[in-house]
Amino acid sequence: MDYLKRGTAGFRRANFALFAGGCNTFAVLYCTQPLLPEIAKEFHIPPAAASLSLSLATIALAVSMLFIGSLSEAWGRKGIMTVSLVAVSALCLWSSYSANFYSLLAFRIAQGVVLAGLPAIAMAYLGEEIEPKSLGVAMGLYISGNSIGGMGGRVITGMLTDFFDWRTAIFGLGVLGIAASLLFWLALPPSRNFKPRPLQVGKMVRSLASQMKEPRLLCLYGLGFMLMAGFVTLYNYIGFQLTAPPYSLSQTVVGWIFVVYIVGTFSSTWMGLMADKYGRSKVLRSALLIMLIGVCFTLSGSLPVKILGIAVFTFGFFGGHSIASSWVGKLAVRDKAQAASLYLFFYYTGSSIGGTVGGIFWTDFGWSGVVGMIVCFLVLAFLLLARLSASVGKQQGRPVLEARQ
Incomplete structure (x- = not known):
């Protein structure tokens, strides 16, 4: 090569x-x-x-x-x-x-x-x-x-x-x-090691269908959906709250709030290392808890506390996503590329559905309604993680909380 x-x-x-x-x-x-x-x-x-x-x-x-x-x-x-x-x-x-x-x-x-x-x-x-x-x-x-x-x-x-x-x-x-x-x-640089293969649509569809029959992967797909649904919902509607009274922030200031993404660059790497050391289940559970704490902070009327909550929530999200997405490759027995594609499909579908439905909660219940919806997503994520951890723990023949794969 x-x-x-x-x-x-x-x-x-x-x-x-x-x-x-x-x-x-x-x-x-x-x-x-x-x-x-x-x-x-x-x-x-x-x-x-x-x-x-x-x-x-x-x-x-x-x-x-x-x-x-x-x-x-x-x-x-x-x-x-x-x-x-x-x-x-x-x-x-x-x-x-x-x-x-x-x-x-x-x-x-x-x-x-x-x-x-x-x-x-x-x-x-x-x-x-x-x-x-x-x-x-x-x-x-x-x-x-x-x-x-x-x-x-x-x-x-x-x-x-x-x-x-x-x-x-x-x-x-x-x-x-x-x-x-x-x-x-x-x-x-042009591809030097690429070898074209015939397009086999039927084989691709069968491979995608087979991945949907694996319960553990379905749990991970659901986790990706819930994580991204909550994340995009928060960022979609925080701008509506911050540009309105009593904050009345400009679009420039609201745009700069997205700089908190930087904490996600750190958390995705750090939590990945922690998952290798302490186990994916335990660290992913911690990431979900961090998201829950962060979104609750955004209920505060204090702008600094609200922005801190956004940063904490973002930290937990990127860490959780990095663990869940890497776990797909570990659990997929075959056709890992198709398994990863399905994870991303559910991940972005969560963005689409959660991001739009959140608007109904914003219109009817204000920011507290948006936070309530995100909390529901996180509760469902906790339940999916518990189901996944139990399945992995049984397969490995050791206590669930010690499951590392």
């Missing part, structure tokens, strides 16, 4: 390209989240309807990710990723001219479909092209690009909306996306 080795120009170019691509992908995906109050105001729609601009994009992404990875097995890696980045950036530019809310939703659905091209393929590219002993570093850089893009996109759109309007903010993000796509295309 002709691997890209750490310290070489090709290794640096590959990491730079995928970092830029990850930033672009997740900046565009979440760009409307801090703008939901502005979108609701302009189109005279309730918050739950405004949230569809994010929810429909994520559900389209979830469905596309089930299939696009298999397409790349036949059509190649770099080409699909490049087309995906260019297309989503162009759609971002066009969506800023949406004449009405329905056309904005159509653009967002199309973005969700083409967005899948990078996250569904990037890890496969890295696994094929990077030498095994350097793969952890490369994967970490790619994932950090995802989180920085998600955070940066929210901050940029929040600031541009304050200075101009939400349409200019989305257009500006599209311009940055075109530049990132060009850098990606120029920098990413």
Whole structure:
């Protein structure tokens, strides 16, 4: 195998390209989240309807990710990723001219479909092209690009909306996306170890169906759903509360609150290490408890305490997600790629459903209703984890609380 080795120009170019691509992908995906109050105001729609601009994009992404990875097995890696980045950036530019809310939703659905091209393929590219002993570093850089893009996109759109309007903010993000796509295309080394295989749709569908029959994996898929449903619900509607009296914060300030994502970069790594040491069940339970404490802090009327609660909640979420997603690979006996795709499908479906239903709770019950809904998601997550821990513990023939796999 002709691997890209750490310290070489090709290794640096590959990491730079995928970092830029990850930033672009997740900046565009979440760009409307801090703008939901502005979108609701302009189109005279309730918050739950405004949230569809994010929810429909994520559900389209979830469905596309089930299939696009298999397409790349036949059509190649770099080409699909490049087309995906260019297309989503162009759609971002066009969506800023949406004449009405329905056309904005159509653009967002199309973005969700083409967005899948990078996250569904990037890890496969890295696994094929990077030498095994350097793969952890490369994967970490790619994932950090995802989180920085998600955070940066929210901050940029929040600031541009304050200075101009939400349409200019989305257009500006599209311009940055075109530049990132060009850098990606120029920098990413072509695949050298990729071997195309015939597209076998029937085999892929059968593999996905078989993963849905494994109870332990179903528990993990449910955990991914509950984690992301709660996380996106909080971030979708916190902006509505903070831009209204008594806080009356600007879009710029609300956008900068997303900087608390940085704590997630730390917690995902730290909790992963703790899971290896103390066991996945125990540390994931701790992550859920941290999320529960954090979301309850947001009920405080004090702005510093509320922001602290958001940070604590975010810390727990990223730690919990990192453990749950890595656990899928441990429990999947075969077809690990399809098992991971299903986890992401449920994960993003949770984002879509929870993020929209949360708007109903916000409209009818205010912030306490949103928090109550998130607490329900977390309670269900605790129950799923208990079921999973019991199953794993019995299979390993030792006490459940000591189960480490």
